[in-house]
Amino acid sequence: MRATRKIRWGILGTGAIAKKFGEGLKLVPDAELLAVGSRTRKTAEKFADTFQIPHRHAGYDKLANDSDVDVIYVATPHPFHMENTLMCLNAGRAVLCEKPFAINASQATRMVNAARDKRLFLMEAMWTRFLPVMAEVRQLLDQEVIGQVRLLQADFGFKGKWNRKGRLFNPELAGGALLDVGVYTVSLASMVFENPPKEISATAHIGKTGVDEQAAMLFGYDDGQSAVLHCAVRTETPQQAFIVGTKGSIRIHPQFWRATSATISVEGKKDRVLEIPLHGYGLDHQAREVMRCLRAGKLESDVMPLDESIHIMKTMDEIRAQLRLKYPME
Numbered sequence: 563m564r565a566t567r568k569i570r571w572g573i574l575g576t577g578a579i580a581k582k583f584g585e586g587l588k589l590v591p592d593a594e595l596l597a598v599g600s601r602t603r604k605t606a607e608k609f610a611d612t613f614q615i616p617h618r619h620a621g622y623d624k625l626a627n628d629s630d631v632d633v634i635y636v637a638t639p640h641p642f643h644m645e646n647t648l649m650c651l652n653a654g655r656a657v658l659c660e661k662p663f664a665i666n667a668s669q670a671t672r673m674v675n676a677a678r679d680k681r682l683f684l685m686e687a688m689w690t691r692f693l694p695v696m697a698e699v700r701q702l703l704d705q706e707v708i709g710q711v712r713l714l715q716a717d718f719g720f721k722g723k724w725n726r727k728g729r730l731f732n733p734e735l736a737g738g739a740l741l742d743v744g745v746y747t748v749s750l751a752s753m754v755f756e757n758p759p760k761e762i763s764a765t766a767h768i769g770k771t772g773v774d775e776q777a778a779m780l781f782g783y784d785d786g787q788s789a790v791l792h793c794a795v796r797t798e799t800p801q802q803a804f805i806v807g808t809k810g811s812i813r814i815h816p817q818f819w820r821a822t823s824a825t826i827s828v829e830g831k832k833d834r835v836l837e838i839p840l841h842g843y844g845l846d847h848q849a850r851e852v853m854r855c856l857r858a859g860k861l862e863s864d865v866m867p868l869d870e871s872i873h874i875m876k877t878m879d880e881i882r883a884q885l886r887l888k889y890p891m892e
């Protein structure tokens with residue numbers, strides 16, 4: 563792909579996060595939001611008017627087959643990630659697919675196999691990983707500034723608006739805390755320990771619609787390290803992450819999933835606070851990574867590799883098995 567030409571995006575689905583992503587793309591100078599696909603003409607037109615998008619498709623298949631589009635951002639509820647992603651890949655488009663990557667590891671594996679077979683770029687939109695503060699945290703861990711990491715504590719709980727039919731509480735839409743926000747904590751553990759956990763223990767409150775309204779997870783790793791994670795969709799928690807090493811600690815805040823700062827404490831030294839504000843919600847950073855990969859001819863990102871996305875789904879499968887939480891479509 564020529565370095566001078568803009569990368570042309572399509573957005574599949576026009577819900578809450580699709581709008582935020584549309585805003586995020588405005589911050590990326592070499593990105594062009596060329597197309598949108600929605601289930602109805604009316605919603606496609608409305609979204610396209612908001613963002614001045616020239617190609618407006620009534621039907622996701624029409625977007626997938628729009629050969630002017632370089633890469634499609636899949637922004638539908640979790641149970642549709644696999645079918646939407648496969649449709650785009652089969653039509654020859656690169657894909658950035660929302661988190662959770664799929665509803666289970668078997669679906670995630672199908673998506674990854676399809677991308678590899680077709681030699682097309684695919685990435686999970688775990689946008690938190692691409693925030694500048696997170697990139698700094700990875701560097702600090704690599705340089706062992708806090709020694710060897712021993713413990714991670716992370717939580718992501720919020721008070722979702724109660725709606726039995728909505729995405730958060732409806733089992734038909736793979737609702738529940740683990741897949742919606744717990745995935746941020748599981749993915750953070752995967753980033754920090756660079757391995758899947760050896761031992762997993764989980765407990766949850768299953769609410770009246772049959773999905774996990776809150777869950778607590780304990781991971782154990784090969785060298786005795788551990789992660790203590792919480793997630794919730796009816797209870798607000800501090801949403802911070804705390805990484806503890808043999809020589810110090812890193813606290814990521816104000817909310818780790820949209821981090822703008824980190825406090826680094828090292829034994830015998832004064833605390834250092836790192837601050838990197840976001841220009842907007844923060845979704846532009848993952849878009850930049852996708853575009854960097856496309857321009858470099860890479861088929862996956864080193865920051866969010868596909869095998870890791872599969873491992874994260876496997877960890878969540880094990881958690882759900884312990885919770886006896888199965889979705890109707892599984």
Ligand SMILES: NC(=O)c1ccc[n+]([C@@H]2O[C@H](COP(=O)([O-])OP(=O)(O)OC[C@H]3O[C@@H](n4cnc5c(N)ncnc54)[C@H](OP(=O)(O)O)[C@@H]3O)[C@@H](O)[C@H]2O)c1
Pocket residue numbers: 574575576577578579580599600601602605606637638639640642660661662729741742
């Ligand atoms: N909201 C967030 O802050 C956030 C953050 C990060 C990631 N995500 C992820 O992004 C995905 C979408 O979340 P969202 O909050 O944007 O959801 P949403 O507001 O409910 O929007 C989802 C969109 O998906 C499409 N869709 C297709 N089939 C659908 C169905 N059966 N029911 C409802 N919508 C359907 C619709 O677009 P059309 O009508 O245009 O077809 C709808 O507007 C989820 O996987 C979520 O985990 C969300």
